Amino acid sequence: MTKNDEAAQAVRNFVRVANIIANLDTILTEAKNLSLTAKNARVVALRAGDSAFGFKPITNFIDEFSDLTIKTTKQISQLSSQLFSIALSVVRCSDFQHHLNACAKHSQSKAINHLQRGINRELMQTIKQLESVIDHLESYFEDIKKQMRSAEYIAVTSRVEASNAGEFSESLQSVSDFITGAAKKIKSAIHNNLKEINQLKGALR
Amino acid sequence: MKATEIYSSATHIWLVLGRDSNKPNNIIDTNQYLIKSANEAIILDPGGIELFSPMLASILKHVSLEQVTTLFASHQDPDIISSLGLWDKALPQATLHAPWLWEGFIRHFGMDNISYQPIKDEGGEIKIGKTTLRFVPAHYLHSSGNFNVYDPTAKILMSGDIGAALEKGEPPMFVEDFASHVKHMEYFHRRWMPSNRAKENWIARVKELEIDIMAPQHGRIFKGETVQEFLEWFSRLDVGCACK
DSSP: OOOOHHHHHHHHHHHHHHHHHHHHHHHHHHHHHHHHHHHHHHHHHHHHHGGGTTTTHHHOOOOOOHHHHHHHHHHHHHHHHHHHHHHHHHHHHHHHHHHHHHHHOOOHHHHHHHHHHHHHHHHHHHHHHHHHHHHHHHHHHHHHHHHHHHHHHHHHHHHHHHHHHHGHHHHHHHHHHHHHHHHHHHHHHHHHHHHHHHHHHHHOO | OOEEEEEOOOOOOEEEEOOTTTTTTOOOOEEEEEEETTTTEEEEEEGGGGGHHHHHHHTTTOOGGGGEEEEEEESSOOHHHHTHHHHHHTTTEEEEEEEGHHOOOOOOOOSSEEEEEEEEEEEEEEETTTTEEEEOOOOOOSSSOOOEEETTTEEEEEEETTTOOSSOOOOBBBBBHHHHHHHHHHHHHHOOOOHHHHHHHHHHHHHHHOSSSESSSSSOOOTTTHHHHHHHHHHHHOOOOOGO
């Protein structure tokens, strides 16, 4: 790979980071909707009384994992601003490295060699920082993935419980459908992000 | 990139760097200036990203990196200072002097290390080694926050876009015949310069200065009589033609 390609690669990696961050919005929106759904479901379950007795603990579960997902997503958001700034540093270092290499073709100056050594070191350190933040990010996404598996189990259980809720059955069924839909969207965003992370890791190796 | 000495004395030298034969065809040619005095050097309008590598290679033939303590940007345009993000890595200890008006804009080029020293609207002075340079207001010519650099010892006015000419190929470094040079700069001044009032204000200001060399950021440099010829021609020129 030429230095010019490396600079282009750094920009491509930056775009991957931007894609990951854009996907966070989907996760956060769906997690907030899940939390709202849990609150609505609790009200319906209260109205349904004994016929929706089994549904009450389910709303607590929905609340729990949606809160957890929101919390994890917010942690990811904080990490993502750091990720953006490091990815930008990689782009700038690569760009500087590329220009220095062009400069070295026309100059025998020791100062250029000195700058080249300095920027090579800085670039390696910045890439290491980027790798470390990406590892953190990956583990956060794996956590959300587990939370979404729980959400799918809960959706199945809540569907069973909803069928016993008499006249409230339809309302509670729609809660189950919503959980299934939201979990699916979040899982898809996570899947895309883990794919981007894999490609990013591959490109940094 | 060619480096031509335009002034030399016991205290300092002026170099113009430009006419880069490897420059991509579709970008405008620019003149960058390097002033070295004692152990310090300043680069005036360091240029765009595309020119960073030849500029760096060229400058290192004349000064060491440690000597380049200061950068000056006459205004915010990309051909003036878009290389800032790269100089920021090459000269982390340097200070950039530029119009206060553009600080928040110029920082978009990337500036983590270099310090920004805003120039007030009235202008100011800076000491480089054993010489003192003046920042002369040239607002609205063409940028709304804009400065020239005047060296009273060398009697050189670095005039930025004022006096600029857009000539194809590799024109000579100096204006030889003013009358034949006008065709290369007339449209530029009529179209890029927005205000006759600003033009008159600037002419009155620089007429107070003793100028042997007027050094623009594009095209040929004016020397001797051609400086006065330019001032007379410019005072007659009606600018801001896009709004007529």
